[in-house]
Structures are given as C-alpha cells and as structure tokens.
Amino acid sequence: MSKSTISTFELFQMFPDQESARTYFEARRWPDGATCPACNEPERIGTRKGGFYRCNACLLDFTVRTGTIFERSKVPLHKWLYAMYLLVTARKGISSVQLHAQIGVTQKTAWFMLQRLREACGNDPTELVGTVEIDECYIGGKEAAKHESKRLKLGRGGVGKTAVIAGRERESGRVKAEVRDTVTGRNANGFTSRHVQAGSTIHTDESAIYNRVGGLLYKHERINHGAGEYVRGDVTTNGIESVFALLKRGLHGVYHHASPKHLHRYVGEFAFRLGDGDVSHHTMQRLERLFSAAIGRRITYAELIA
Template identity: 45%
Template sequence: MDITAPRFTNEDAAREHLEALRWPDGPFCPHCGSFSAKRLPPQRGRKTKAHPEGALRKGVVQCNDCREQFTVTVGTLFESSKVPLHKWVLATFLLCSSKRGMSGHQLARMLGVTQKTAWFMSHRIRESMRPAEGEPPLGGEGKTVEADETFIGGKEKNRHKSKRATRRLGGSWGKETVFSLVERDGKVRSTHVQSVTAANLKPILVEQIDAATTLCTDDAGQYRHMHRAFKHEIVNHSAGEYVRGTAHTNTVEGYFSIFKRGVVGTYYHMSPKHLHRYCVEFDFRYNTRKDNDFERCEQALKGITGKRLTYRRADHIGA
C-alpha cells in the first residue's frame, strides 16, 4: 500500500476516508443519535493570533433534530486534536502494518512531529485496537486453547545493585508477567498480571475460556487443578516432553516469540504502567493476521469511536 496515498497526505481526503468508514449510511449525530443531518459550508472558528480571521472548519455537519454541530472526529480519539487528521490516519496505518511495532522516535520522524506527540498518538491508537466489550469467550466444543506466561524485562545482572528487585511469589527477578491465551487457528488474549499463581490465573481462565474447551498448558504448579474447570492436557516440559499427540503449547510460544521480537528489537523497554496497552497492540495484529494492512488499518480506525482520551489522562490510560 502506498503511504503517499491522498488520505495519508491530505487533510480533506483523510476526513472523507474516515467519514466513509464511520458513516457508511450517512452522518449520524453523536449527541442524540439522529441520522437526520445536513452538511454546512466551511465554517470559521474562533479568532486567534495564528488565525486572525478564524481557522476554516471543514466537514461540519448540523443535526436537524438537536441542532448541534459536529464533525466526523467528535466522540472519537481524534476529537479536538491539533495534529492534522491525515497524520492520525498515517500513524494508524504504520502501527498496524509494522509486525513488531514502531517506536515513538521512528513514528515522530515519519510524521514530522515531536517524540512526545508520537508517543501520545501511539497510545491512543492502541486504545482503538482494544476489543469491543462483550466479546464471546475463546474456544468451545471441540476447540483447544493454549495458556502460558512470559516475562518482560531486562536481565537482573545488568541492573545497578540498588535497583535490583526482590523475587515475587510466582514471578521473576524484576520482570513483569504477561499471561496469554491462544485459541488454535483463532484469537489471542493477553493480560498483564502481578504474579503467576493459581489464585491470579484461574479467574482469567474461567472468564475468558468456554467451559467446553480443551485447555493445554505446561506442567507448572499454577495449572495443577485446572482439570476441575476444563478438559486439561499437560505437557511435561520439565521431563523434556513438548508434544504428545495434540497436546502442546507451541502456538502460544510462537506468539510470545513475536511479542519478544517487538520488545527486544523495537520498544526495548515497556513501562509496567503501560504494558497492558502493548499487549493490546500485539494481540490486535495477531488477531487480524489474515487481513492485509489496509483492512487492519480500517478495523483500527473503526475502533476510535467512543474512546475519547485527553492528554492529561495520558499516564492513566486503562488504569
């Protein structure tokens, strides 16, 4: 796909593209939900030093019922942003099409914005990748879900002595834990957990997996009693067993290899405060792996609705 396409370089083309995605049946009012609206000619905004006559507002629509005015970005992650809309669309495409992610510095260079702005944008795009509420559980009758955990963080020996962490129950030295569930030939769901104990993991398993599912795990102690909730198959890694018939955890480990490439080769460090959002990013790309880059970008752009986040909340996204 050509990143010099009009919607990536022109504000009007980007707005028309977003309108086609969000309003396939015509404009609808984000204030009252009415589909009765009319387009207005370009409007002048408030007068400022930069725009003495008022900035020209294009794409303004007025609801015929509540009389409120709005544009396609109202009620979305892009609302009231000073970043041009075509840069938002391009940033979304770049993040969706980069298998191992894209750093804030690289995104800033390609968009012509500051690193701080690129970081701000990338976290909001990850928010658009978050799955919708009420998605059905993974698995089902005749299906298999693999569960495993991985640890994110640098080597403890590389830390200064004063920075070294104490070992947490079920955790690793100074590292953060990501617990993932992968349905074979299906989707993945990852969660940032404090520790890999049965008390922490079982509620996630019960909530996210259908009871009729076959669960495959390794022989770790936290999975010892999962046969009470699922048909449970175990591969004994400690004895050198990695595959026994259809029992294995190779699919989830393959997902972790992609995740780790993103950590080691692109992001280098993921703050514990924002780790859950990086999990959403890698889950989204894995779950849309059969789509092309254009389709994946469109799906992310459709996910911006109803997720307004302001800059002051940047450090508390998803908290």
C-alpha cells in the same frame, strides 16, 4: 482484492490529504449518513463546511473524530491513517521516534498518537474458541543487571518483572492477553473465564498455576516441559510461546523499554496485530478494524502521564 496488502505509495495515492482521509473515515463510521455520537439522532443532522455537523436534536457540534481516539487531536486525518497503516503492517511495531520522522510531528505527539492507537487495540470483547493455548511470561529488567542496592531479594522467576498471561486461539491465531503483577491460580482462572468460550480445549504447561483452569467448563490438556516434553500429539504450547518471543523482540528491539504503567497497551497492540490485524487479512480490512475499535475510546495526555 487480488493481494493482501497495499504499498506505502498506494496508501499515499489513496489518501493524499485531510479531506480524502475524512471521507474515508466518515464512510466507515456512517455508511448511511452522519449520526449524532451523543444522542444517536440519524436524521436531524445539519451539515457544515470542513466535515462539521450539528445535531438539531441535542445541539451537539461534531465531526467524525468525536467520540474516538482522534478527538481533539490537531494531527490531520491522513497522518493518523498513515500511523494506523504503520502500526498494523510493522510486525514488531513502530516506535515514536520512527513515526515522528515519517509523518513530520514531534516525538511527543507521535508517542501520544501511538498510545491512543494502542488504547483502541484492546477493544475486542470476542472470546477465544476451539483449542486455546495459555501461558505466562515476565517482562522487565534482569535482577542480575541491576546495582546490588536495587535488587529485589525475593527469589527467582518473575522477581522485579511484570507478568503477562495470554491465550492463543490455534485455528485463527487470535490472541488475548492481560498484564498482572504476577500470575496466580486465581487470576489464571479469571483470565480463562473472561476470554475463553466454555466448551473449548485448553493447552497449558505443567505449572501449578493452571491446576484448576479446566473445571467443568473446559477440557484441559497439559504438556510437561520439566520432563523435556514440548509436543504430545496435538497438545503443545508452542504457539503462545512464539507470541511471547515476538512480543519480547518488539519490546527490546523496537521500543527498548515499556514501563509497567503502559505495558498493557503495548501488549494489546501485539495481540491486535496477531488477530484482527493479522496479515491474512487485507491491509484495508485491518485499517477498518482498527478504526472500528477506535470508536467509543478516548484517552487524554493527562491520563497517560498521571
């Protein structure tokens, strides 16, 4: 492909209706023909009208939505595809108010759609490798802006906020992130072992939180912000700090508020957009990766509001 993106008009031309979007999703999910999502039967599959199939092995009736975040959604698939397009192309994200206006669904439905898509965004087990910058930030209202009766008397820093610890792979820009009540040495170590490949080089600031993230598995380089040091040779955490700056701009400027309960999904969305959804990939590749991540994931409205 000669360019890295497609316009909204081109997307509408490619997927003008439910049928064209269904055909697209089926080709991505089942390039060799429909396979039962329950028992993985590839051959004894009966075809019915409107994209319905029956597995003659386990008798499951299914569609391309089955076993994905789209399951039991009444929203046409071409509207889902457009919502996916907006999510991967809007650098700071898209709100349910914007989506509801653009695709003609209620704001409640738009919110549910976006939360389902965000659920898929956190579905990448690939470790970060090479030089990885790790840092933490705190998201939430400022204590000084609260009424005196609601302020937490616990000191400075992340008081009353939710912590996000994240790592950024310098070469690719891929990001992994987790939401925590607070960041400690123990969960910083756990984050590193879960998301960074052994043998990689880790760059952090001088915080005591990161005293033990190196160990025997990683090379650990530190930058001393307290001494006014931000770059020393190739040692820096500027990349991951720019990720946090973008995240905060999106949360405050687009979403205005993200509750601690759902914050991990918003963080996962930003991490996806900076990795598999990055603009260095063609828009159609980003859509394919998001759809692949949507397979095997499902969240209900009851689970979201519980």
